[in-house]
Amino acid sequence: MPTDRTPCADERTDSSIAAEDRTTEHSESTRDDSPRGLPTRRQFFGAVGATGIGLTAGCTSSITGGSSDETITVGYQQFGTPYWSELLVKNGELAEQYLPDGYSVEWQTALQGSVIGNRMVSGENEIGYNGDMPTIMAIINEDTPISMTGLSAWSWGQQCNLVITPTDRDFDGPQDLDGMNVGITTGSCTHRFWLDVEEREGISAEITDTDINTILAEIREGNLDAGLMWEPNPSMAVTQQEEANWFFTGARYNDPDMGSVSMTDEFIEENEDAAIAYMKAELEAKHIFEDDQERAVELIGEEPDLEDYDAETIEASIYEPIDANGEEVNKMEFATDMRQIEPIDVHIKETAANFLVDQGEIERAPEEDDFNWDVLDAAIEELQDEGVDWDPTDEEVTTG
Numbered sequence: 001m002p003t004d005r006t007p008c009a010d011e012r013t014d015s016s017i018a019a020e021d022r023t024t025e026h027s028e029s030t031r032d033d034s035p036r037g038l039p040t041r042r043q044f045f046g047a048v049g050a051t052g053i054g055l056t057a058g059c060t061s062s063i064t065g066g067s068s069d070e071t072i073t074v075g076y077q078q079f080g081t082p083y084w085s086e087l088l089v090k091n092g093e094l095a096e097q098y099l100p101d102g103y104s105v106e107w108q109t110a111l112q113g114s115v116i117g118n119r120m121v122s123g124e125n126e127i128g129y130n131g132d133m134p135t136i137m138a139i140i141n142e143d144t145p146i147s148m149t150g151l152s153a154w155s156w157g158q159q160c161n162l163v164i165t166p167t168d169r170d171f172d173g174p175q176d177l178d179g180m181n182v183g184i185t186t187g188s189c190t191h192r193f194w195l196d197v198e199e200r201e202g203i204s205a206e207i208t209d210t211d212i213n214t215i216l217a218e219i220r221e222g223n224l225d226a227g228l229m230w231e232p233n234p235s236m237a238v239t240q241q242e243e244a245n246w247f248f249t250g251a252r253y254n255d256p257d258m259g260s261v262s263m264t265d266e267f268i269e270e271n272e273d274a275a276i277a278y279m280k281a282e283l284e285a286k287h288i289f290e291d292d293q294e295r296a297v298e299l300i301g302e303e304p305d306l307e308d309y310d311a312e313t314i315e316a317s318i319y320e321p322i323d324a325n326g327e328e329v330n331k332m333e334f335a336t337d338m339r340q341i342e343p344i345d346v347h348i349k350e351t352a353a354n355f356l357v358d359q360g361e362i363e364r365a366p367e368e369d370d371f372n373w374d375v376l377d378a379a380i381e382e383l384q385d386e387g388v389d390w391d392p393t394d395e396e397v398t399t400g
Contacts, residue, residue: 069102069103070102070103070104070271070274071103071104071105071106072095072099072103072104072105072106072126072127072267072271072274072278073105073106073108073124073125073126073127074086074090074105074106074107074108074125074126074127074128074129075108075109075110075115075116075119075120075124075125075127075128075129076090076107076108076109076110076116076128076129077109077110077111077112077113077116077129077130078109078303078305078306079111079212079232079233079305079306080113080129080131080230080231080259081153081159081230081231081232081317081318081332082131082152082153082154082155082159082160082230082231082257082258082259082332083129083130083152083153083259084152084153084300084318085129085152085153085259085261085282085285085286085289085334086129086152087299087300087302087303088284088285088288088289088296088299088300089278089281089282089285090105090107090303091299091300091302091303092285092288092295092299094281094284094285095277095278095281097281097284098277098278098280098281099274099277099278100273100274100277103274103277108124108125109305112134112188113129113130113131113133113134113135114133114134114137116128116129116130116134116138117130117134117135117137117138117141120138120144120146120262120264121138121141121143121144121146122144123144123264125264126263126264126266126267126271127261127262127263127264127267127278128261128262128263129152129259129260129261130259130260130262131160131189131257131258131259131260132189132257132258132260132347132348132352133189133192133352133356135148135260135262135348136348136352136353136356136362136365136366137356137361137362138262139262139366139370139371140362140364140365140366140370144264144266145264145265145266146262146263146264146265147262147263147264147265147268147370147371147372148260148261148262148338148348148366148370148371148372149261149262149263149268149275149279149371149372149373149375149376150260150261150279150282150336150337150338150376151258151259151260151261151335151336151337151338151341151344152258152259152260152261152282153258153259153332153333153334153335154256154257154258154259154332154333154335154341154343154344155256155257155258155329155330155331155332155333156249156250156251156254156255156256156329156330156343157193157249157250157251157252157253157254157255157256157257158231158249158250158251158257158321158322158329158330158331158332159230159231159257159259159331159332160188160189160190160193160230160231160250160257161189161190161193161228161249161250161251161255161257162190162228162229162230162231162234162246162249162250162322163226163227163228163246163247163248163249164219164226164227164229164234164237164238164244164245164246164247165219165225165226165227165244165245165247166219166220166222166224166225166243166244166245167242167243167244167245168222169225169226169245171225171226171247173248174197174201174203174247174248174252175201175202175203177203177205177225177226178201178203178204178205179203179204179205179206180205180206180225180226181205181206181208181223181224181225181226182194182205182206182207182208182224182225182226182227182228183207183208183210183214183215183218183219183224183226183227183228184207184208184209184215184227184228185209185210185211185212185215185228185229186207186209188230189230189257190228190229190230191228192352192355193228193250193255193257194207194228196253196255197253200253205226208224212229212230212233213233215227215228215229215233216229216233216236216237216244219237219243219244220237220241220243220244226247227244231317232306232309232313232314232317234246234317235313235316235317235320236308236309236313236317239312239313239316239320240309240310240312240313245324246322246323246324247324248324249322249324249329251329254343256343256344256347258344258347258348260338261279261282263275263278263372263375265372268372268375272375275375276375276378276379276382277379279336279375279376279378279379280379280382280383280392282336282379283336283379283380283383283392283397283398284388286334286335286336286397286398287390287392287394287397289318289332289334290334290397291390293315293318293319296318297311297314297315297318298311300314300318301314316331317331318331318332319331319332334397335397335398336376336397336398337373337376337398338371339373340398348366349365349366350365353365353366379392380392380393380398
């Protein structure tokens with residue numbers, strides 16, 4: 001368990017504080033030059049730039065393991081279910097079971113993936129958990145070589161591409177949200193998803209840009225017609241508080257979401273054994289998710305910042321299918337090896353990457369050199385040689 005828990009060194013910037021709570025209507029003045037006059041996608045990236053580094057309010061660090069000569073710094077998002085393998089590794093002290101002597105792990109929280117990406121570029125984090133956009137922008141940055149080494153999880157739009165409504169709203173489909181007031185955290189995975197929904201459906205909503213806690217409160221009060229959030233907060237609103245309903249998810253459009261594990265190349269090169277050991281812990285976390293759901297929920301519930309989330313809410317956000325899809329879709333797929341997950345391989349290398357290229361935010365899509373699978377392959381081989389009583393190459397663990 002954590003032996004120390006202190007504020008991170010990051011400090012919020014004045015511009016980020018101002019950017020965290022603002023309302024933007026998609027009026028003519030905020031539309032781009034596209035033929036349809038859709039809401040500008042540059043607002044998405046402007047929001048990342050404005051709020052990314054500064055979204056560290058409440059940031060804390062904790063250290064697991066005993067005295068050490070080498071500390072591994074890991075950036076993690078405790079309020080993001082797609083990355084919750086991190087909490088199994090952290091609270092179950094799985095990395096400590098595999099790391100060579102002399103290593104400890106320092107865990108640094110963040111409220112958004114771009115924070116972790118920036119920390120990795122600046123050398124503050126050696127390992128990081130991120131969503132699609134921050135992962136891409138981190139692994140192709142030209143300042144600090146960073147490689148994606150595995151998935152933390154993925155789904156068919158069941159973790160980030162989620163829309164909920166107040167219990168008194170009665171919408172038939174996404175087109176009913178045309179002109180409605182929709183709460184979104186700009187610069188997040190939900191924002192990208194909503195821009196795609198608007199384009200697919202030919203609609204335009206009035207966007208209230210604010211944090212997820214405010215969206216929850218406004219949904220509860222009926223001041224928003226719909227809200228987009230990432231798990232576990234939607235499950236809290238629907239399952240625990242019973243103050244919202246599921247509306248639709250990314251499964252409607254076969255739009256996947258995902259989380260990743262990335263490492264700086266310097267860390268991999270200088271601490272190869274530690275990098276491999278960490279991926280062994282990540283693989284064991286997937287095994288726990290699949291084989292011991294009760295323990296998975298318990299370990300996640302040990303995270304101090306999640307004390308307000310009931311065990312039922314934690315379980316629902318990981319395992320309980322959403323009843324808004326028309327057909328049952330797994331809530332989360334416990335995969336590590338992206339090479340075997342074609343929808344995510346295409347999403348990262350083509351769909352999401354081309355989205356960023358088209359907007360001029362990056363100059364190229366990720367290439368094979370931006371991924372380091374040797375670390376994962378070595379972790380699998382070592383686990384096999386150690387004779388663990390579960391198969392690290394099992395379809396349920398590696399491919400989902």
